[in-house]
Amino acid sequence: MKYLNFIALLFVLGCNPIPKKDAHPDVPVLTELLKDTSKFRKVTDMKDVSELVFLSDDRILVKPDNSNLPFKIIDVDKNVIFQHVYNWDLPFYVDKQSNLYFNGKKFYHPDYKKQEDFKTVVFADSLSKKSEELKHLNDSLRFKAVDKYEVELLKPYGLKPCEYTIVNTASCNVFTIKNGALIVRQTELFKSELNKPKFDISKFDDDVLTGWKNGRLPSPDYLAYYELNKQKFKCDDMTLPRTLTLKNKTYLYAPILGLYQILF
Secondary structure (H helix, E strand, O other), rough: OOHOOOOOOOHHHOOOOOOOOOOOOOOOOOOOOOOOOEEEEEEEOOOOEEEEEEEOOOOEEEOOOOOOOOEEEEOOOEEEEEOOOOOOOOOOEEEEOOOHHHOOOOEOOOOOOHHHHHHEEEEEHHHHHHHHOOOOHHHHHHHHHHHHHHHHHHHHOOOOOOOOOOHHHHHOOOOOOOOEEEEEEEEEEEEEEEOOOOOOOOOEEEEEEEEEEEOOOOOEEEEEEEEEEEEEEEEEEOOEEEEEEEEEEEEEEEOEEEEEEEOO
C-alpha cells in the first residue's frame, strides 16, 4: 500500500510543479481586507454556522452547526426576525415561498407567527419502525412483510420502492410536499428550494501553487487572485468568494467566511 501512495505522490508531483512564491505579496489577503470597515460591513460570519439560506424576500436563514443552537432568520441589518431550536432528527424544509417546515409544523412566511401541524413522512423511519414491530418473525418473513408495507406506504404519494439505491441515488431521493404532506426519502434531512443567484468575481492572475497539505495523500494549496471594483485581494482557492444582490445592494459571500456588504 505504501508503494501505491508513493506512486500516487510521484504522479501528483509530475502533474503539478514545485510550489512557488506568492506572485503578488503586496495584494491584501481577503480575511484581512474584510476587517476594513470602510470597505466591508459584516452581516454574519460563519462562527457556529453551517449554512446560509437566502430567502425570497432577501432575508437570511442562518443554520447552526450545533443541534443545541437555534436557527435564525435575520435581515441584512442583522435584526433577528425569527429564531427557533429544531429537532435535527426530523426534516427541515424551505419551500419556494420561504415557508418553513420543521418539528412537524408549517411556519408561514413572512413573520412565521402563523403555524400549523403538518404531516411529515420520513419513509426510512416508518420502515425501521415496521421492521422493529415484526422482529418476532424470522428474517425471510419479516423482509417480505416490510417490502409489502413499503409498497402500501408509498402508493398514496405516487412512489414505488427504489431498487439499487446506491447506484440510483439521485432518482431515489425525494424531499418535497405532496398530497398535503412533507415526504422524505433520502438521508439528508435539510433542504431549501431557494437558490439565490450568485456571481463569480473576476481574477486578475492565474492561481499559484504555494504549498502542499499533509495527509494520506498530499493536497495542493493554491492562492487565487481576484479583483472586485478595482480592489485586488487574494485567498485560498477553496474560499470561493462570490457576489449577490440583497435589497438592491451588493454583498460578498463565501461559504467559509460569511456575508459582507460591499461599501466601495
